[in-house]
Amino acid sequence: MPSPFLTPGSVAQADDVALLHLRRDQTIPTILRATDDENLGYKEGKVSNTRFGSFPHSTLINQPWGSQIVASKVDTGSRGRKPSNKRKAEELEASGTTTGAEDSSSLKKPEAASSGFLHLTYPTPESWTLSLPHRTQVVYTPDYSYILHRLRARAGGTVIEAGAGSGSFTHAAVRAVFNGYPSEKSATKKRRLGKVCSFEFHEQRAARVKEEISEHGLDGLVEVTHRDVYEDGFLLGDPKTGRSPKASAIFLDLPAPWLALKHLVRKPASGTESPLDPSSTAYLCTFSPCLEQVERTVRLMRQLGWLDISMVEVNHHRIDVKRERIGLDCEGVRGATVFPKSVDEAMSKLLTDDERAKRLRTAHLEGTRANLTEEDTTSTPKDQTVPTYNLGRLVHRTESEIKTHTSYLVFAILPRDWSEEDEQKCRRKWPSDKLEAEEKMAPKTRKQQKKEFKELRLREQQEEKEEKEQQATETSEA
Amino acid sequence: MHSSIRPNQFVVIQLPSDQTRIVKLVPNTIVQLGKYGSFAANQILGRPFFFTFEILDAPQSDGYQLRVVPAEELHAENLIEEAEADGEGEEGESGASTPMRTNRNIVDDASTQKLTTQEIEELKKEASGAGKDIVAKLLESHTNLDKKTAFSLAKYTLRKRKKYIRRFTVLPLDVGFLTNFLLDQRDAQRTMELRDEHVGLLGCLGNVHHGGNSTLDAIPTIKPNGRYFVVDETGGLVVAAMAERMGILYPEDDEEEDLNEDSSAMAQDGTETTEKKTTSTPRRKRPRPMSASGNTITVIHAYSQPNLSLLKYFGYDINTPDESHPLHTHLKTMSWLQLVDPSTDPILSNEPPALSAEELSGLKASKRTAYYFKRNRWEKFRAVTDEARAGGFDGLIAATLLEPAGVLKHTIPLLSGSAAVAIYSPTIEPLTELMDLYSTARRTAFINRKRDLEMQKTSDGETVDFAPLSEEFPLDPTRLLPPTLHTTRVRAWQVLPGRTHPLMTGRGGAEGYLFHGVHVIPASANIQAAGTFRKKRKVETTSTPASDRDVEMTS
16 A cells, blocks of 8 residues: 555545644644544544544545545534543533434435534655654654755665654655655566664554554555664564664664664674675764763764764754734734834824823813814824735744754764775776876767757758759759 | 765765865876875775775885775774773772863963974975874974863864875765755855755655656556656755655666676776767667656756756766766756746747658758757657646745745646645745745635635626736735744764863854745635634625634634
8 A cells, every 4th residue: 555655646545644734733643534443433434523623534535635624514422432532532522412323334424514624634754743642752853854864864775763762753764765665676676675674662662653654554664673772783573683674874762872882883793694784884873862872872983983973953943924013003903012113103102192291281270171082083094005914014033932952963974894805806996006198088068069060050051052053063064 | 875986976085174075086097185195096996985095105016005094093082082081080089180281381372383384394295104293293392282281282183183194085975965065165155055954854844755666657547756846046956955865866776886897897888888879779769858757856947948057966967968867857847938838938839840751751861860859859848848737746845046926826736735845045034925925814814805706706697807816915825834934053063071062163154944835725615714713703894804813713
């Protein structure tokens, strides 16, 4: 089954994982099902209930991705359901009496509700990261985008990930290395297919990640192993005799990455196979929140011969953009500040206030009531030509809550395996003292080609002319 | 991407001064490194990347004049220091520590170094050991060396080493290294000051990835995957970055270089390729340019020719394309004129008449080539234009000098539902303006205005004219969710025992911002929003409603 993460197609299909976009930062992941698989007793089959209405999956399946979907009138109350799911508890608040489940053999056709909608989108690692069920601290987009770029995780590569955690990095990594589904392997020749080998030492989490991978159609692209990598290393299957993943990129999101480093060498001391690809450079990244962890890791990296060691942190934030209105004329406008917008406005306000005070004083002295209402209405002329969305100054500021620290990223590189034998072969192939004196002719540029082409045509035209002339002379001679 | 150095490939040479150079390694030639000396390209060809080589004073018997510096030696100082730090720590605990060295007695002038410039110059000529001797001598003849703290000593040694030691490291030229090279050592403005972290985030937000093997299964009912629009004013850096993500930047490993091959086999290989070029194989067999249906990049350019000159570093020159390169079929280019108004485009509007075989055989050879050239060019651009205007693209990635609103106006209708839009800008202003075009207030006003126009239609019974709508709203604010503005910056640290801190200086300049949104398809009927109302919405009748009320439900 193609994964909607990688090749979503144009319409949402049954059993695809889909994201229901409600509003900014509120997205619900769900598996689209044609039938009520968990037997929750809805007449319409499987239903997703949101704060913006209920959405039977029959209204979602076969809709183009990205569609705006209208909520349906779903009888959420009259089902014989035992309250088991906490998340769905809120729908019980809806009015209605419980009458028990009815025959669900024939699904009821959903009826559109008068209000409420959502947008049906296919999942991406980014949207999944924002909506996934948290089990551990999540590696967010700004971090993993930079990590995968620095790890040179590219189509056809193999990535080792430990630990899998909530699976955020897993999804991003599989997108980076994806270049075809394993079933297609027989059709192509010996092209290497991208793969993610994920390790997790927490049994339930590992099982959950495995389940998610299968639900998301990523079986075969991601191999989840329940393993303590500090002890047992990174071989697939059996820790001692298993296959090597032959990885070129490694991401360690572990509390003590230095304990795992001993397995990530070209020739492990235990005599087992190396998990690294012998014929490619290995790129490594560790993800640790504390400086002490970094220092220990870097130290061991130096001892193990890792090169180009560097440590960085990623500072990312989102920016809010809005229009800010300031002025004495925006009384009663939401979000606006009533304050003079300029010195001129302040001065005229001071003057009018002063005048008003004066008149009040004179009125008080004279013992009469001053009439001020008339003036007030004339002083606030409303500008009706400019629509409200275009009023005010465009300003931007950092979002109200930011992540000031995620983790320190340590990057390092281990060159490919190289033996004395390889070196000698190389020297035979590329003799050290062989030098070529003559310069090779530079390839023709487009301009040169054009010029030559023109010359060729010119010559031809001339030839033609000559030919004609010749013919002419011949005929005249005849 | 290869793990070892290949002939005729561009590589990055990193010098002790942290300067990098991009060099094309032509076999049997000499590579000059300025004051650090020179070496023969053959002596590093075939070797793994990331090796650090030291240039020896005298060649070995076979002419080999390099030495691979092992990792222990590169890290030697840090390893020793770390070991010492361990020892000191223990001493400190026992209480018998030596008094701490400070810089209070250090005289800040040049007289501390006894060697004169002249002497140093002479040393340079004589000294052996790839500059290590010079550094050692310099340290010896420094009068205040014993007064220096460990930190300043380390700094001094490092500085001198950077100046004199004859070493270099060979790195593969990929998008990451190229980005840094252009940023630090070339005119950063020309690549819009694009940094590594932007490249990574841009690709992720744009959801750019390999589209699978859709070209191979050739099932016509399924739409081809992995088609992206790219608008690139960085000279090809963004195109290269996206192509790298999609696995079409580097020529394929058809024959993974086997070390068992003899040098003769390699030589044969070389002649073979030249032969292939000279003896023209039948026309049909050659891959047509821009012919791939999936996993493609469609570059839209503002001038008549696209500027993708940076692709040359990856073996692809747009003017003299290498037909075996994946970009030859997977990179499509078109001008804005071809996309928006193809009937006025000079190439597309002048279709060369299709000639029959008879007519063709009557032509002169050169005329025939000219005809084929024109006809093929027209067919190529016609196909690209038709395919692009048919839409269904999986994403839009832009780093452009053009007004973003205009770019989105013409490309968003061609994106498939749920496709991502990611736009990079070195400065924030173009993107805040774009964000404002998608503001909630504007969207609400747009929806209401549209409803009013439709109401008029139902009363008149005629087709509705949305012209006033597009006049007032340059972009349809209901077609992109949720518009978000990002900024990101990576901060580098120095990690040394007891001396870990962020680097003291860094690059300033443009901060760099990214706009991200997802293309959605609004339902044809008007839908009332539901949910937590702050205030009940009234039925609006004015064209400019009090806008901010429905912030919650419309997004």
